[in-house]
Amino acid sequence: MKYVSVIWDDGGFLVDPRPYLTELPAFRDQLPVHAKEFATDPAHYALGAGNTRCVKDLELSGIQVATDKSGGLILEFTPNQWKHDAGLRISYSGVRSFSIDYHHAIDWMPVDSLLLDEILPDGDGGCTHEIALTDASIVVRCEDLRATWGDAH
Structure with a gap:
């Protein structure tokens, strides 16, 4: 990622969205x-306790790739039972590329949890x-994406 920091350090992750949030006003339009x-x-990167709409700690539960040439892609995340009251579905339109790279370095976790994300203009x-x-x-290049909080499978 260009601005968001995600670092594995001594058995835990250090995450910092502040550099991204500092730069976001320059390119958000x-x-x-x-x-x-x-x-x-405002809730997207609010890491503090009690924020049920922060993406951190959501659990990846599904990937649906269109089998036709529509360019559709859906990523589904279930809520973390101690943090979220709903899951998140991200629907992508006009997907130009999609990749997922597994690192297989942390084999003791049963699911992949979202640490942080970053959206940049293409x-x-x-x-x-x-x-x-x-x-x-995961990296997705697309025309647009729509994030919807609610029930996720």
Whole structure:
């Protein structure tokens, strides 16, 4: 990621969205409408206790890739039982590329949890969404994305 910091340190993760939040006002108007809405949501990066709409600690539960040429992709995250009251579904439109890289370094965790993410404008008028998980990373280049809180499978 360019601005968000996610570092494994002595058995735990140190995460810091502050550099991204500092830079976000400079490029937020270049983001597609729904990506901008998600990136600028005050709860998105609010790591403090009691914030049920912070993405940190959501658990990756599903990936649906369109089998036709529609360019659709859906990532589903279930709530962390101690933190969230709902899951998150991110629906991507006009997907130009999608990759997931597994690191297989932390084999004692049963699921991959979301650490932090970063949405940046893409030169083609869309955006790039990079997601750091506990043992993987996801990168999606798309026209736009829509994040919806609610029931996730």
